[in-house]
Amino acid sequence: MERIMISPSRYVQGSGAMKNIGRHILLLGNCALCIGGKRGLQSVEAELRQSCSEHQVTCSLETFRGECSKAEIDRLVGITERLGANVIVGVGGGKALDVAKAVAYYAKLPVAIVPTIAATDAPCSALSVIYSEQGVFESYLVLPRNPDLVLVDTSIIAKAPIRLFVSGMGDALATWFEAEACSKAPALNLPGGLSTAAALCLARLCFDTLLDYGFPAKLAVEKGVVTEAVEKVVEANTLLSGLGFESSGLAAAHAVHNGFTLLPETHAMYHGEKVAFGTLVQLVMENRKTEEIERVIKFCIEVGLPVTLADIGVKQVSDERIYQVAEAVCAGGETVHNEPFAVTVDGVYAAILAADAWGKHCLKEWRN
Structure with a gap:
């Protein structure tokens, strides 16, 4: 039996890490669709836009509607295609990060993950949990690889409950x-x-x-x-x-x-x-x-x-x-x-x- 170990391609952590996120995203693409909950996006928007601008990365924000459902994934894949995005960025907690990973998988794009809380180990995983639009568990989407980038700004984490x-x-x-x-x-x-x-x-x-x-x-x-x-x-x-x-x-x-x-x-x-x-x-x-x-x-x-x-x-x-x-x-x-x-x-x-x-x-x- 084989021994197997999997992990994200790049992990970045530190207070103020968001100031450099554009440099890390640019390694993956130059047109980013950033998906997250309203609070999550608000907590990072200013630094995200500033850093992306400094590194010539186009950055569009789209608010996640709350459930990592097939319908929500399909909606966000459609937006990705219309924008011509070549990298997905997930921001927030578990479900927002899971939907970003799923969108990247179906759109065949790299994904960067930016957790705003340290409540679970979901940010680094090659897994998305799929729910119905009513929030009922449906299935696990096992992904072929882990996120390409996980960036954790501890100054943001320290402000969460x-x-x-x-x-x-x-x-x-x-x-x-x-x-x-x-x-x-x-x-x-x-x-x-x-x-x-x-x-x-x-x-x-x-x-x-x-x-x-x-x-x-x-x-x-x-x-x-x-x-x-x-x-x-x-x-x-x-x-x-x-x-x-x-x-x-x-x-x-x-x-x-x-x-x-x-x-x-x-x-x-x-x-x-x-x-x-x-x-x-x-x-x-x-x-x-x-x-x-x-x-x-x-x-x-x-x-x-x-x-x-x-x-x-x-x-x-x-x-x-x-x-x-x-x-x-x-x-x-x-x-x-x-x-x-x-x-x-x-x-x-x-x-x-x-x-x-x-x-x-x-x-x-x-x-x-």
Whole structure:
């Protein structure tokens, strides 16, 4: 079996990086269609236009209508063709970036990605999640390559709501544990191969970076400033987590996230918040040592990530509902089956309740 690692062609990060975006775009094309949500585009428009002008890149802006749907992709491909654009630029959060990647794919053009939040590892991935126009999940569009450019201006990231930044840490927290599980199984990664040693090292670096710098980075972002800790955590949330999950694989944590989407009360929670609780469930399933699990719980409490069912919105806990979640976690094709042991519905059900109890215990002990 082949070992496969994939990644963006160029990754640029730093405070004020938007001032140089025109130079980076020019390596891909000289007529850009920039797609993003209204807030995302507003946050970068002045510097984007100025930098593109300085490097003789024509720049047109088009507001994304909110859903990464086939209809929206088709609309934006039509605009791309009418403008004669030769490069797509995606600006904003997950869905805006996904639609830009899809438009570039169908228009057969290079794509530059400019995240304005560090809430997920989507910016670096070769994947777009397709929804209906009503926001219902339809399919995954697996792309033949990762973005040609990912540019992250940390001064913009630091101005976004702190909850989004912390949610990104929750998503990144799962990277090492899922990568390690896939490696032990062994299970295939997203491009269909086995993980490389490099990808596993990046996944581990992601975890170590979060634990070393996550709390001071949170304090800095609460003040809207960029410190070296913020730079390190943004890289962990975006690049290290992105490379780690794509080139090593997903396991129980993300499957638990998917299972909890059955419960409407969890829909108000961000992806990374639910993944953080899913990580605790995975650690219990794997029978990790007490010290290791409590180290992760302590980190979650420090930065404000969920450690109990109540924290992800599940206030009314019944055996029947949790068992339904466990059944969804274990559905055919779910990534929980990438764990290096046979996974059962009863085992997942027990791990969910045990993780909840452990989180409650730690909250009580450490806050007294």
